[in-house]
Amino acid sequence: MTRIANRMAGLQQSTIRSMTARCEAVGGINLGQGLCQVAPPSSLLEHGTARFEELNHSYSYARGDAGLLEAISAKLAKDNGITADPANQIVATVGATGAFTATLAALFNPGDGILVLEPCYGYHLSAIRLFELTPQPVRLAAPDFRLERDSLRAAVTDRTRAIVVCTPANPSGRRFDREELGHIAEIAGEHDLLVITDEIYEYIYYGDQPHLSPGSLPGLAERTVTISGLSKSYSIPGWRLGYVTAPAEILAPIQVAADTLSVCAPTPLQQLARYALALPDSYYEQLRSMYDGKRRLLADAFTAAGMRPNEPEGAYYLFVDCSGLGVSSGWEAADHLLEHAGVATIPGEAFCLNDPGTPIVRACFSVPDDVLEKTALMLEKGRS
Template sequence: MPGFEARRLRGLVQSDIRRMSRESDRAGAINLGQGICDLPTPPAVAEAAKAAIDADRSVYSYPEGDLALREAIAAKLGRDNGIQARPDTEIVVTAGATGAYTTAVNALLDPGDGILLMEPYYGYHLNAAVVAGLEPHCLTLEPPGFAVTEDALRAALRPHTRAVVVCTPANPSGKMFGRAELEAVARVAHERDLLVITDEIYEYIRFDGRPHISPATVDGLWPRTVSIMGLSKTFSITGWRMGYAVAPAPLARAIALVNDLYYVCAPTPLQHGVTAGFGLPTTYFAGLATDYQRKRERLCEALAAAGTRPIVPQGAYYVLADVSDWGFPTAWEAAGVLVEHGKVASVPGSAFYQGPTGDQLLRFCFAKDDAVLDAACERIRRFQPSPALM
């Protein structure tokens, strides 16, 4: 066969998250690996999408999205994020938050530019940057606190670094950036003229009363920030692929151009569905944090009972657990034995690090129906880890 694969794809393989979902299906396990979020969609969201389909509201929207949806997003941004964005020029609806990230890095950065990620990172941030021709480099944040300092940020930059990614609440660590850390990011970004790309898709899933702070609102970062948010987690519609990017008009215009070229528009009937979701009472959004905190506590207790050291997340719906006491040489081997013999799927921590830090970590997702999560927790408690099972 002729070698037609692009050089920039060499070394890239499908996400370990997807691989573990396949392993889970093969082994008949409960999948706590991929963040599928198989919880019920709010009826108002589902019914509005069905009504749009029944009414044949199925043609293309504008590349930047249906105006009514952008107006609803603008109202939400002002209410919950402290961001005043114009719905006509500063919001772009995308095919998921990953679509927003992909269009942003292709619209605003050039091949060869450096982009700084903080590890543990979300693998799509790394690989989408590689496919765009960028050069990712990493600042390793040490567990369990994953603290960010100004000195460490400066030391991680390279002469050609043009952007930094801030994921808060973070996947996979659950870290939430505090104001002092974001002020440090702002000082470095202003000093080095960096673009700041955020991933805030888990903004409503936060624990112990912690506030979510959108980086664009800190120390004059708005003119150089693309805020990426999404609806997959908020409304339990991961398969709908609905997200959005918020940025000053010149940046948003470039993102909308690339969004048109790559995706044309986000699925139109589903845009009408999520528009209805923004009309849900504020108690719905507050309830997400309460419900997920209960799930977090159940999973962390089970992981501790199984001999791991869970790193209790501040937000998002994942737990990184240190499984070094299980005695496996690598995270992949630990995950493999757990899915095969414990019948619970996780994701090896090495999927989120370029270096060795993740090799004794596993990531577990708790965005599950209570009965399913309880069954998974019971399997984790009963699991008897042994390298002899490899």
């Protein structure tokens, strides 16, 4: 007789995946899943096509391809203000998700509490639950989603072991500033907590202030596990390339866990990733300009259809208040938009442990402009 592990109790396929299936069934426009449907840099693809046969097609070292680790180390020093020895402070992983799951597996025991800033990334919640840890929400109030010191301190319990920080945040697009990260440093120091950051959207932000990595700040460097990857910055999520950096004594068990879970990230793609990390600053400027235009296109479309999108500071999602549709929850709003407009979104409840209190959905704008223009027409048609 088949038995199901206790750790699977209550776990189901993510709302993001199930909404994608529903959207495909009706032939709709999928703004639900962050599929990153814009073209990768043409020079990266050309480089890969020309060199693919000569690349290493066997396993890499458990910590990753040596050349990639050197490139990541240089990138961290230049863009993140983080010093990381490629020999013992960086591990290449199967996506940022692989880095996150290896971190949980290596550093925590069942029952440990993990603070999550709500609304939070649904896959973070699923992974925390899979390893039989306890997600402890810290509510960030719309529309600003600022982190308040008192709210963070009040969420800490005797079982709390870590804080997860996603910046720029999925789903809200929030970029936590120096003051907010100072609150995290203060409280993490008081309670000897690890800080796990997910910075996968680090190069996608709006405004003049560059990305601020928590691990670069005083009081956080020695206790921070920094996670990022190449999926979003180079539009290659299917390559499944992520990485994690931390002090050597913290990273050592993470490397063992990553090796156990997946052996290594795809070796030839690791080697090609070195070329991506060498792209000039102008590439990232163009990337941000492109996404800013898409952000405005989709925001205007939702506004014209009677809804209220937020103004994200980073990432490529809108958080849309759908109160104007006459619905009472994000679930109802997502159903309404799919049924009446043929547009798939994700209900805000998928990113919260508690009721968000407002009918909010997340919509992804990492799609071609013609899809966004068609979305505008369908939203308007669905309103009538």
